[in-house]
Amino acid sequence: MVRLAILLLSRRWGLIIVGVLLVIGGVIWGLTSHQVSYQSRQQGANYHLATGTQSGNLYVNADGSSDYFAAFKGDFNPPISQSDIDNAASISFVARTDTSTLDPALNTDTGTVNDAHKIEKIVFYDKNNQVIATYTTAEYNANPNGFYDNEWLKSIWLVLVGLLLGGAALLLPMFAKKPQPNAGFNMGAPGAQPYQPNAYGQPYQGPQSYQQPQYPAQPPVYGQPGQYPPQQPAYGQPGQYPPQPPVYGQQPYQGPQQ
Numbered sequence: 001m002v003r004l005a006i007l008l009l010s011r012r013w014g015l016i017i018v019g020v021l022l023v024i025g026g027v028i029w030g031l032t033s034h035q036v037s038y039q040s041r042q043q044g045a046n047y048h049l050a051t052g053t054q055s056g057n058l059y060v061n062a063d064g065s066s067d068y069f070a071a072f073k074g075d076f077n078p079p080i081s082q083s084d085i086d087n088a089a090s091i092s093f094v095a096r097t098d099t100s101t102l103d104p105a106l107n108t109d110t111g112t113v114n115d116a117h118k119i120e121k122i123v124f125y126d127k128n129n130q131v132i133a134t135y136t137t138a139e140y141n142a143n144p145n146g147f148y149d150n151e152w153l154k155s156i157w158l159v160l161v162g163l164l165l166g167g168a169a170l171l172l173p174m175f176a177k178k179p180q181p182n183a184g185f186n187m188g189a190p191g192a193q194p195y196q197p198n199a200y201g202q203p204y205q206g207p208q209s210y211q212q213p214q215y216p217a218q219p220p221v222y223g224q225p226g227q228y229p230p231q232q233p234a235y236g237q238p239g240q241y242p243p244q245p246p247v248y249g250q251q252p253y254q255g256p257q258q
Helices: 002-009 012-030 082-087 139-143 152-175
Strands: 034-036 038-041 045-049 058-062 070-073 092-109 112-124 132-135 146-149
Touching: 034 038, 034 082, 045 082, 058 092, 058 112, 070 092, 082 112, 082 132, 082 146, 112 139
Parallel strands: 070 112
Antiparallel strands: 034 146, 038 092, 045 058, 058 070, 092 112, 112 132
Protein backbone atom coordinates (compact mmCIF):
# COMPACT_ATOMS: atom_id res chain seq x y z
CA MET A 1 0.00 0.00 0.00
CA VAL A 2 2.84 2.38 0.85
CA ARG A 3 4.64 1.52 -2.39
CA LEU A 4 1.48 2.20 -4.35
CA ALA A 5 1.08 5.59 -2.69
CA ILE A 6 4.71 6.48 -3.45
CA LEU A 7 4.26 5.38 -7.06
CA LEU A 8 1.12 7.48 -7.50
CA LEU A 9 2.64 10.59 -5.92
CA SER A 10 5.90 10.33 -7.89
CA ARG A 11 4.34 10.03 -11.36
CA ARG A 12 2.43 12.63 -13.35
CA TRP A 13 -0.33 10.20 -14.26
CA GLY A 14 -0.50 9.09 -10.61
CA LEU A 15 -1.06 12.66 -9.42
CA ILE A 16 -3.85 13.05 -11.96
CA ILE A 17 -5.52 9.87 -10.66
CA VAL A 18 -5.18 11.02 -7.03
CA GLY A 19 -6.66 14.41 -7.93
CA VAL A 20 -9.64 12.82 -9.67
CA LEU A 21 -10.27 10.49 -6.71
CA LEU A 22 -10.15 13.41 -4.27
CA VAL A 23 -12.66 15.36 -6.34
CA ILE A 24 -15.01 12.37 -6.58
CA GLY A 25 -14.70 11.66 -2.86
CA GLY A 26 -15.35 15.30 -1.99
CA VAL A 27 -18.44 15.44 -4.18
CA ILE A 28 -19.86 12.24 -2.66
CA TRP A 29 -19.15 13.58 0.82
CA GLY A 30 -20.88 16.86 0.04
CA LEU A 31 -23.94 15.08 -1.32
CA THR A 32 -24.51 13.55 2.12
CA SER A 33 -25.66 16.96 3.36
CA HIS A 34 -29.17 16.69 4.79
CA GLN A 35 -31.64 18.12 7.23
CA VAL A 36 -31.15 16.78 10.79
CA SER A 37 -34.23 16.22 12.89
CA TYR A 38 -34.72 14.72 16.34
CA GLN A 39 -36.83 11.99 17.83
CA SER A 40 -37.79 11.88 21.52
CA ARG A 41 -38.03 8.75 23.63
CA GLN A 42 -39.86 9.17 26.92
CA GLN A 43 -39.42 7.15 30.10
CA GLY A 44 -41.57 4.13 30.61
CA ALA A 45 -39.99 1.82 28.07
CA ASN A 46 -37.73 -0.97 29.18
CA TYR A 47 -34.27 0.13 27.97
CA HIS A 48 -31.07 -1.85 28.20
CA LEU A 49 -27.97 0.23 28.92
CA ALA A 50 -24.39 -0.84 28.28
CA THR A 51 -21.04 0.94 28.22
CA GLY A 52 -18.48 0.06 25.54
CA THR A 53 -15.26 -1.32 27.01
CA GLN A 54 -13.11 0.12 24.25
CA SER A 55 -15.01 3.23 23.15
CA GLY A 56 -16.54 4.33 26.45
CA ASN A 57 -19.80 5.12 24.63
CA LEU A 58 -23.17 4.52 26.27
CA TYR A 59 -25.40 2.25 24.18
CA VAL A 60 -29.18 2.13 24.60
CA ASN A 61 -31.54 -0.46 23.18
CA ALA A 62 -35.25 -0.86 23.79
CA ASP A 63 -36.43 -4.32 24.68
CA GLY A 64 -37.51 -6.15 21.51
CA SER A 65 -36.31 -3.38 19.15
CA SER A 66 -33.60 -3.56 16.49
CA ASP A 67 -32.82 0.15 16.84
CA TYR A 68 -29.72 1.12 18.79
CA PHE A 69 -28.87 4.53 20.22
CA ALA A 70 -25.42 5.74 21.19
CA ALA A 71 -24.30 8.56 23.50
CA PHE A 72 -20.77 9.12 22.18
CA LYS A 73 -18.25 9.80 24.91
CA GLY A 74 -16.58 12.75 23.22
CA ASP A 75 -19.87 14.61 22.64
CA PHE A 76 -20.65 15.34 26.30
CA ASN A 77 -18.85 17.72 28.58
CA PRO A 78 -18.67 16.76 31.35
CA PRO A 79 -18.80 13.10 30.32
CA ILE A 80 -21.66 10.89 31.48
CA SER A 81 -20.95 9.55 34.97
CA GLN A 82 -21.00 5.80 35.45
CA SER A 83 -22.64 6.26 38.85
CA ASP A 84 -25.61 8.04 37.24
CA ILE A 85 -25.99 5.12 34.87
CA ASP A 86 -25.90 2.59 37.71
CA ASN A 87 -28.37 4.51 39.93
CA ALA A 88 -30.88 5.35 37.23
CA ALA A 89 -34.25 3.59 37.36
CA SER A 90 -35.37 5.02 33.99
CA ILE A 91 -34.21 7.37 31.25
CA SER A 92 -35.52 9.61 28.52
CA PHE A 93 -33.48 10.95 25.59
CA VAL A 94 -33.50 12.88 22.36
CA ALA A 95 -31.67 11.36 19.40
CA ARG A 96 -31.12 12.12 15.75
CA THR A 97 -33.30 10.38 13.21
CA ASP A 98 -30.30 9.54 11.02
CA THR A 99 -27.61 7.05 12.04
CA SER A 100 -23.88 7.29 12.65
CA THR A 101 -21.26 4.62 12.05
CA LEU A 102 -19.95 2.84 15.14
CA ASP A 103 -16.18 2.51 15.33
CA PRO A 104 -15.51 0.03 16.73
CA ALA A 105 -18.70 -1.90 15.99
CA LEU A 106 -20.88 -3.08 18.87
CA ASN A 107 -21.02 -6.83 19.45
CA THR A 108 -24.29 -8.06 20.95
CA ASP A 109 -25.94 -11.40 21.62
CA THR A 110 -27.89 -11.08 18.39
CA GLY A 111 -24.99 -9.98 16.17
CA THR A 112 -22.80 -7.03 15.30
CA VAL A 113 -24.23 -3.51 15.25
CA ASN A 114 -22.49 -1.09 12.90
CA ASP A 115 -24.87 1.90 13.03
CA ALA A 116 -26.78 3.69 15.79
CA HIS A 117 -28.80 6.87 16.28
CA LYS A 118 -26.76 9.57 17.93
CA ILE A 119 -28.12 10.70 21.33
CA GLU A 120 -28.10 14.48 21.76
CA LYS A 121 -29.73 14.70 25.18
CA ILE A 122 -30.24 12.11 27.92
CA VAL A 123 -31.94 12.40 31.33
CA PHE A 124 -31.54 9.94 34.21
CA TYR A 125 -34.34 9.39 36.75
CA ASP A 126 -34.38 7.64 40.10
CA LYS A 127 -37.10 5.34 41.41
CA ASN A 128 -39.23 8.33 42.34
CA ASN A 129 -39.01 9.74 38.82
CA GLN A 130 -36.78 12.51 40.06
CA VAL A 131 -34.10 13.74 37.74
CA ILE A 132 -30.65 12.56 38.76
CA ALA A 133 -28.70 14.21 35.95
CA THR A 134 -29.17 15.67 32.50
CA TYR A 135 -26.50 15.61 29.75
CA THR A 136 -26.66 17.47 26.43
CA THR A 137 -24.28 17.92 23.52
CA ALA A 138 -23.02 21.26 22.23
CA GLU A 139 -24.72 20.46 18.94
CA TYR A 140 -28.11 20.11 20.63
CA ASN A 141 -27.63 23.24 22.73
CA ALA A 142 -26.98 25.25 19.57
CA ASN A 143 -29.81 23.67 17.56
CA PRO A 144 -32.53 22.24 19.86
CA ASN A 145 -35.04 22.09 17.00
CA GLY A 146 -32.81 20.44 14.42
CA PHE A 147 -30.49 21.88 11.79
CA TYR A 148 -29.16 21.42 8.27
CA ASP A 149 -26.00 19.32 8.24
CA ASN A 150 -24.06 21.01 5.43
CA GLU A 151 -21.16 18.70 4.63
CA TRP A 152 -20.08 20.89 1.70
CA LEU A 153 -18.36 23.23 4.16
CA LYS A 154 -15.87 20.42 4.85
CA SER A 155 -15.88 18.46 1.61
CA ILE A 156 -15.20 21.53 -0.56
CA TRP A 157 -11.61 21.57 0.69
CA LEU A 158 -11.14 18.01 -0.50
CA VAL A 159 -12.51 18.97 -3.91
CA LEU A 160 -10.20 22.00 -4.15
CA VAL A 161 -7.13 19.97 -3.24
CA GLY A 162 -8.05 17.40 -5.88
CA LEU A 163 -8.55 20.07 -8.54
CA LEU A 164 -5.27 21.79 -7.74
CA LEU A 165 -3.31 18.55 -7.63
CA GLY A 166 -4.78 17.02 -10.76
CA GLY A 167 -4.85 20.30 -12.67
CA ALA A 168 -1.23 21.10 -11.88
CA ALA A 169 -0.09 17.63 -12.95
CA LEU A 170 -2.08 17.94 -16.19
CA LEU A 171 -1.24 21.50 -17.23
CA LEU A 172 2.23 22.18 -15.80
CA PRO A 173 4.14 20.30 -18.55
CA MET A 174 2.45 22.54 -21.13
CA PHE A 175 4.02 25.65 -19.59
CA ALA A 176 7.39 24.12 -18.75
CA LYS A 177 10.30 25.78 -20.55
CA LYS A 178 11.65 23.61 -23.31
CA PRO A 179 15.41 22.89 -23.14
CA GLN A 180 17.47 25.03 -25.50
CA PRO A 181 19.91 23.35 -27.93
CA ASN A 182 23.55 23.38 -26.88
CA ALA A 183 25.28 26.38 -28.37
CA GLY A 184 28.71 24.70 -28.14
CA PHE A 185 30.33 23.13 -31.20
CA ASN A 186 29.56 19.48 -31.63
CA MET A 187 30.80 17.67 -34.69
CA GLY A 188 28.11 15.00 -34.26
CA ALA A 189 25.21 17.41 -33.62
CA PRO A 190 22.46 17.57 -36.26
CA GLY A 191 22.93 20.49 -38.61
CA ALA A 192 26.61 20.97 -37.71
CA GLN A 193 28.86 21.90 -40.65
CA PRO A 194 31.27 19.12 -41.69
CA TYR A 195 34.88 19.61 -40.78
CA GLN A 196 36.97 21.23 -43.50
CA PRO A 197 40.76 21.60 -43.58
CA ASN A 198 42.33 25.00 -44.01
CA ALA A 199 42.82 26.60 -47.37
CA TYR A 200 46.24 25.05 -47.82
CA GLY A 201 44.98 21.49 -47.44
CA GLN A 202 46.89 20.97 -44.22
CA PRO A 203 45.42 20.28 -40.77
CA TYR A 204 45.31 23.16 -38.40
CA GLN A 205 48.63 23.50 -36.54
CA GLY A 206 47.62 26.04 -33.95
CA PRO A 207 48.90 29.61 -33.70
CA GLN A 208 52.38 30.23 -35.17
CA SER A 209 54.74 33.06 -34.52
CA TYR A 210 54.50 35.74 -37.18
CA GLN A 211 57.27 35.80 -39.78
CA GLN A 212 57.93 38.45 -42.37
CA PRO A 213 56.86 37.05 -45.74
CA GLN A 214 59.63 36.65 -48.29
CA TYR A 215 58.57 38.46 -51.44
CA PRO A 216 60.45 37.84 -54.74
CA ALA A 217 63.04 40.37 -55.86
CA GLN A 218 61.64 43.35 -57.71
CA PRO A 219 61.82 42.76 -61.45
CA PRO A 220 64.39 44.88 -63.22
CA VAL A 221 63.35 48.03 -64.98
CA TYR A 222 63.62 47.59 -68.71
CA GLY A 223 66.02 49.90 -70.46
CA GLN A 224 68.89 49.76 -67.96
CA PRO A 225 72.16 48.09 -69.03
CA GLY A 226 72.75 44.62 -67.71
CA GLN A 227 69.15 44.10 -66.70
CA TYR A 228 66.90 41.25 -67.68
CA PRO A 229 65.77 40.98 -70.44
CA PRO A 230 68.59 42.29 -72.68
CA GLN A 231 67.90 45.78 -73.97
CA GLN A 232 66.73 45.79 -77.56
CA PRO A 233 68.55 48.16 -79.89
CA ALA A 234 66.75 51.34 -80.55
CA TYR A 235 65.71 52.00 -84.07
CA GLY A 236 67.63 54.75 -85.83
CA GLN A 237 71.17 53.61 -84.98
CA PRO A 238 73.43 52.57 -87.84
CA GLY A 239 73.32 48.89 -88.59
CA GLN A 240 70.39 48.26 -86.35
CA TYR A 241 67.59 48.31 -88.88
CA PRO A 242 66.32 45.05 -90.07
CA PRO A 243 67.39 44.14 -93.55
CA GLN A 244 65.33 45.85 -96.23
CA PRO A 245 64.26 44.13 -99.38
CA PRO A 246 66.28 45.28 -102.40
CA VAL A 247 64.82 47.82 -104.75
CA TYR A 248 64.92 46.77 -108.33
CA GLY A 249 67.62 48.65 -110.29
CA GLN A 250 69.58 49.49 -107.21
CA GLN A 251 72.31 47.74 -105.38
CA PRO A 252 71.39 46.48 -102.04
CA TYR A 253 72.46 48.59 -99.13
CA GLN A 254 75.76 47.35 -97.77
CA GLY A 255 76.08 49.56 -94.80
CA PRO A 256 79.18 51.62 -93.97
CA GLN A 257 82.48 50.19 -95.04
CA GLN A 258 85.38 49.85 -92.71
